[in-house]
Amino acid sequence: MLTIMKGPYLQWPTENSITIMWETSEPASSTVNVLMAERIHSGYQGNYKKPEQVLVTVDEKEYSTIHQLTVNHLEPNTLYFYQVRSVNERGEIESGYHYLKTAVRRGESFSFTVTSETGGYSGFDKSEGQINRNIFSQMQRYRPDITLFIGDIVNDGNNYEDWEKYFFGPGKEFLTNTPFYSCLGNHEDNASWYYDFFAYDSPKNYYSFDYGDTHFICLDSTDFIERETYPNSSGKMAPGNEQFDFFVRDLKSTSAKWKIVYFHYPPFVSGGYQVEDLQELSPLMEQYGVDLVINSHTIVYERSHPICNGKVDFEKGIVYIVAGGAGAMPDWFLPKRSWHTAQSLAVPHFLNVVMTTNSLELHALDEHGRLFDKFCLYKESTGKRIHL
Incomplete structure (x- = not known):
């Protein structure tokens, strides 16, 4: 059965990109979906919710066990949701949704x-x-x-x-x-x-x-x-x-x-x-x-x-x-x-x-x-x- 062994985890954030990695139990394909986090304007102020529309999808069809995909064209100092997914002939596995944040600009704390x-x-x-x-x-x-x-x-x-x-x-x-x-x-x-x-x-x-x-x-x-x-x-x-x-x-x-x-x-x-x-x-x-x-x-x-x-x-x-x-x-x-x-x-x-x-x-x-x-x-x- 295909499983996620490690991660997903985040690497090398820049103002406009970030690299997402994970490891699977068997060689499989790699997909990352990124969604813009939407601010909730009622109830608990400051919370975010996951939107339904995927903003960016990055795919790698070639099979691997250690997966590494870089997502580009993001906005600086911005919160997103992401999800990873891998598929092979024996099955498919996907993570839950997690937060990521791009790097801040110069002049920002x-x-x-x-x-x-x-x-x-x-x-x-x-x-x-x-x-x-x-x-x-x-x-x-x-x-x-x-x-x-x-x-x-x-x-x-x-x-x-x-x-x-x-x-x-x-x-x-x-x-x-x-x-x-x-x-x-x-x-x-x-x-x-x-x-x-x-x-x-x-x-x-x-x-x-x-x-x-x-x-x-x-x-x-x-x-x-x-x-x-x-x-x-x-x-x-x-x-x-x-x-x-x-x-x-x-x-x-x-x-x-x-x-x-x-x-x-x-x-x-x-x-x-x-x-x-x-x-x-x-x-x-x-x-x-x-x-x-x-x-x-x-x-x-x-x-x-x-x-x-x-x-x-x-x-x-x-x-x-x-x-x-x-x-x-x-x-x-x-x-x-x-x-x-x-x-x-x-x-x-x-x-x-x-x-x-x-x-x-x-x-x-x-x-x-x-x-x-x-x-x-x-x-x-x-x-x-x-x-x-």
Whole structure:
């Protein structure tokens, strides 16, 4: 019997398009129907209803088990309904109707959530996956426009079952209506499933995208710091390396007001598994005005003071966040904080970040939705940062 194994889930939203993916139990065709969400003007104000008329249909007759269709010609910052359908000789299957929202324009506010380690913590997890379910549920409460996963979303990236057990299964309700981005962690092991299940720009292990006034850059720190040399650099963070050259070009070319970089291994954390060689990237990020760097790997939460040139600098410094979210390893902290540590706590957590043209407001919340840290960064039209 033909069934939907994963999804549907959303990838790569732009102002005018979005990619929809799902996996079926057998090779089958692919169809996506998109309908404009209609506002209800009576009863509960602000609700939407599903119209009867299909706005856009995208088809792929060639059979596959992992389905990927991009819907174009949509309006920016607009809510739609979508439904997926697959057919083969043995039957047909279709999803229910789910929401999707296109990307906002420049000058418009948006929010995103962040977590990680949904699989990386599995060897220590005595909750039998309840932490993951709690965090996905809490992120859904905040209704983010997009979300970031900072690696180790599975325990073993080469194990097909892990992708359902630790990520697509517990995150099902959240991922049907929240486009997400992820980076490679060491637990993904650069496995082919990462490249099969995600629709990021080639080469997929590193990429960048714009959303509103923010430019996001994803790097593959497991390539810069290879397994054989970990935690030391393998010498790739230099001109001539494809990823490094991409990073330099991308930083030079973006005109976005806000710049956020994320990758798995943390260059700064007052705990175990700090990968100090990645501090080689800091001068480059300082030169081109990166505002926030988000990492994971050490399964704790930590926020740094703004750092520039190896010192605390509230005018030019970058804030580094370790968001080892879906787990808590207090024993991995050092006995005392490092000079760069502003706040830290080892609890399962996620981040909720709200971006406006002039401000970045970050809240760190535990798996039950309790706030335990926050900070706000305000940016004047001149580019000067003010930490609130």
